[in-house]
Amino acid sequence: MIQLKVNGKQRSFRGRRFKRLIDVLREDFDLTGTKEGCGEGECGACSVFVDGELVNSCLIPVYQADGARVETVEALGDPDALDPLQASFLTEGGAQCGICTPGMLMSAWAFVRDGGRDDLDAIRTALAGNLCRCTGYQHIVSSVVATVRDKTRTSARRRTKKK
């Protein structure tokens, strides 16, 4: 039996050990936010965190995640409590057909979490493993920029208040 902590909840999986992590998440745990684009590790639509590392869940047999923490896009926020990244993707038009969006959000999340700043080259590099077939890159990058700027302003305000 394989044990995973998915989005903070303990889950177990009793099927084939070589089933891909993406298929276990979608079919067995009903977490369909994670998408499959290419199945070749090129497009990043299936991006999730495994023990905090950004990975392609289509390239991981589930036994390799045994005992690991897994976060999917569902952990970022929900319609009632959007994460600032999700809110920016809405206001900046960062989502078009939507297939790449969960993966884009995961890569952007990793970037913001690691203290990424308002630097276009760094943002593009952070999203380099994600492809958007609508080619909406400009708006996706703007969404991340907006989030990071907002975050910087908020923490600056907090610092000012403390004084």
Place this chain on the structure above:
Amino acid sequence: MRGDPAGMRVLQPRTIEEALDAFARRPSAVPLAGGTDFMVAWNAGGENGRVILDLSAITSWKRVRVSGRGLRIGALTTHWQLQHEASVKKHLPLLAEACATIGGRQIQTRGTLGGNIANASPAGDTFPPLAVYDAKVRLRSASGRRTLPFIEVFEGVKKTSLGAGELIESIDVDAPRKPTRQLFRKVGTRAASAISKTVAAGLLWTRPDGAIRELRFALGSMAPTVKRLRAVEAFVAGKKPTGEVVEEAAALLEEDVSPIDDFRSTRFYRLEVSRNLLRAFLK
């Protein structure tokens, strides 16, 4: 056809010794590290029914050890680790740079240096840096250890000289003395997640009078395996890089490589770009 989990058998050794024993008994097993190459082929249905030798538990191969000027890079160190590792950035910057160009972050966090080598793609982006750093590859099997010069690991496209039951344990590199100039350059269709049309690494030391003391230059994607440009290196040693010398060196590049026309690029383009990279580096 797609990958079918039903036919897959997974061996999960807990220690190095268990892994080597298991591999000795099942030499046809596929050693699996990050899976960034194997799983692509498996997803396409090309690797059903295989026995997998999973290496995840061998944590002591996931580190870089430094002693003096020597770096021992565990085979299971990921590209993400290598580009952030202080000792690698300081002593082997071309390797750190190469690791940052492989796939995107999602591939870099899983793909390992040992896996990259074992896969033996002609386009392996870490190979030109390791070739100019004169790396050595330490192999281990149930019957012992042996060390090979990096370039000798490769026998052809996707073919290594690893014996039955042999695993890559580490990549050993002595930090070179500080070069006057160095180069890593990958030429592909896109900055990330692209497979190279040509990929170059160079180290150059000059003398106070401007003459070249030593050149090391390697190219990937230009032959079935990574190549050091031995003819060019020998030719420029001791010479000042005048226009004529650089042109003669560029003409000698073809002595060591044999690029082909394929779906990714052409022989003509690969040669022209590689010569230009060499010219720019020498001037």
